[in-house]
Amino acid sequence: MPGCPVLGPKLSLCCLLVSVWGTLQLCLMGVFFYVHSVGLLEDLPVAEEIKRGMLKEYLEEVDYLYSKGAQNCWIAACLYVFSMVFSIWQFLANRRLAERIEQ
């Protein structure tokens, strides 16, 4: 059974595009977090008191937050893989429905 389309043809295409984009970008961003990219330092939620505190604590905190960020990105990327599969399924279901109507 091809399944009934929940999303319309346009919405499923839109979701598909966002999912592909999300998967790619979030995977890459996860890698960048993992290698401690300096450009993403601004996006780490380092507490003010740690910033002013000891250097060692600060470095540990930053290390932790980087790995946490990488993890978050990869979780989100996985979710996007799921939604990609879902929207591909929806997209195909819509197409099949359209073909059947045409016949």
Place this chain on the structure above:
Amino acid sequence: MGALFRSEEMSLCQLFLQSEAAYACVSELGELGLVQFRDLNPDVNAFQRKFVNEVRRCDEMERKLRFLEKEIKKDDIPVLDTGENPEAPQPREMIDMEMQIFIDCTFQATFEKLENELKEVNNNAEALKKNYLELTELKHILRKTQVFFDERDTEESSEIRKSLITTDAVGGAPTGQLGFVAGVINRERLPAFERMLWRACRGNVYLKTAEIDSPLEEPSNGDQVYKTVFIIFFQGEQLKTRVKKICEGFRATLYPCPDTPSDRREMAMGVMTRIEDLNTVLRQTQDHRHRVLVAAAKNIRNWFIKVRKIKAIYHTLNLFNLDVTQKCLIAECWVPVADMETIQLALRRGTERSGSTVSPILNMMTTKEAPPTYNRTNKFTQGFQNLIDAYGVSTYREVNPAPYAVITFPFLFAVMFGDIGHGLIMFLAALYMVWKEKPLQAQKIQNEIFTMFFGGRYIILLMGFFSIYTGLMYNDIFSKSLNIFGSSFTAEHIPLNDIKSHEVLQLNPNSTAQQYTNKPYPIGIDPVWQLSANKISFLNSYKMKNSIVLGVAQMLFGVMLSLWNHTYFKRPLNIYCEFIPQILFLLSLFGYLVILVFFKWVWYSADTAGCAPSILITLINMVLMKDNEVPGCPSTVYAGQQQFQQFLVLIAFLCVPWMLLVKPFVLFRQNSARVRARANGVNSTLAAEEGVVATDPHSSGGHGEHGDEEFEFGEVFVHQAIHTIEYALGSISHTASYLRLWALSLAHAQLSEVLWGMVLSLGLQMEGWWGGIILYVLFAFWAVLTVGVLVLMEGLSAFLHTLRLHCLVLPMVEFQSKFYDGNGYAFMPFSFEVILEAARAADE
């Protein structure tokens, strides 16, 4: 020079067509689409022209076709669109007679028959349906009333009679027999009907109702209505009329109902058979109608195309002149000189098709009229040419800015839109449209926004591509920087104590601590700037200078292009009195500014940077003839700067009277010399020159310098004054105007940074297991906003600003006002393709 550099050379031609061959020849020319016919009878109104009957017949046929199409659409029959392009049908012999017969036979007859048939079928169907409704209602009545009558005849129902009789007895006229009326009424009217009956007859009638379960179709509008069968018992004639009137008022349909059960049964049987018969007839007519429409749907596209082509041909033939002998039609048309051969060929084909032996004559004419502007474009340059034409169609044979716009337009756009990520989105979207070009074109999507994007797909493609490049230069991808080659700055040698104690540290390239590797970042801006506190002030200075350099370069290029116009149109005076002072003026002020910018970039290293002059102040002081006073630094950048700058300002100021005065006075002298020569009756060289010029079709366009018209010194002088002031003030304001490149680029970068910080960054900062899920949601939000706000809205704004820099309102334009007249009119060839496209657009 390339084909796009100047518009095509056109010539006015006279075309002699034999009457028999005219139709076929024009049809061939229409397929070709390279000839623009001129109206030779402009003072004859549309109803007095020669082929008005044919045009009218085509209109009639088109109307019928539209009727057919409407019917087809009503029945949801798919219209076959093969995309083929049938030729206009050929009239066999004499245009008038044969054409009429031909059309009548093949088209009109078919259409008329179809149309009549359809109308008849429609009428019949309505009548049949009405009949059918009545019969079904009657059927229901018969069935339901049977129950009532059964009740009446049983013992219990004698109660009713008793009650009615007793009340009647009070009224005073007792009779044994009860009368009745049966009918059908809309269900929602029933309560009111009941109440009305009760009141009007003072409760002396007995109403019985039964609902019809299935809805019935109203024939007039096809609605499904629920109805109720009723039967009313009463006594006496008076009540009968009253009841009938009330029924009429409530639009209830009354049916005769026989009294005896056997009659009723018989009638019911009769009704049943009639309904059966009607059903068969109805089904058959529906089938027939459907078959007719399906057959028509197969051909209707082709018919439309054919009829429209015929109509266009007759419209064109109406523009022609008939010669005295009535055997020959004379047309005048604009033709691109390069296509003479193809047009001759098409004419010959047309003659052969019509079976005529006399070949048509195409004869070039000389004219003083300015020919139309025809730029031969392909699908790539078309979009750019349209942008340029939005400013004004170029004067005939003038330098066309479109080939330069192919590069400058996307480039200036990208300067404002510089971001790898956004550029990539744009590029991919356009790439898809270019890749799927043919299928998308075949789909004929009528969405206005989509067609706009689709029309500009090559522009968008280039804009996206250039934006990726400038994004690389700005080192900007979704407001983040890429560290591809490794930053040239390092903080490794800074002592730990300094890092602990300072909120912000300066990475000074000049310091001994080796914070700078002395090798600049290979491409674009060093990624270290993304983290720096003074990022914006650094980028501002860079982008501002950048936009001035680009702007002056483009304006200079525009002035240079005017040289090609002046030499082509043989206006040496304009070179000496306009082009040279213009170039000098621009170079001595703004060219020098650009040189200073580069000088400052190259000359000053990190240790002397403190003494680098502010370029804006230097320029202002240069015009005001003041010194640059910076304490502790040399007052000049190089030796003799003061004197050199004064010299440049002097040149710039000299250029103004040069532009203003020289040309009017030279023209004045030439004119008075000519007048004197004419007065002396001597055919001087000047007059001979005049004769030469007059026969040259190109230079006799809009330039009155050589013409015979009156020379008005005041007018020429005022015109020149306006031109000079416009140029001098324009080059200052236009230079400032190019600063929009910086402003928009800054705005774009800031907006994308804000979007990242306010949306996506929140998702990245979440701790705990739900962080990923929140990031998932926020990313979708961020992606939609990125496309909607940054790519579409910001892209549109950058596009409009680029358009403004290239061409928009006449005196305010930065690039094109330097060389572009835009006084031409477009070449609009007679082409079936254009006509059919317009007709289709009007349909939808």
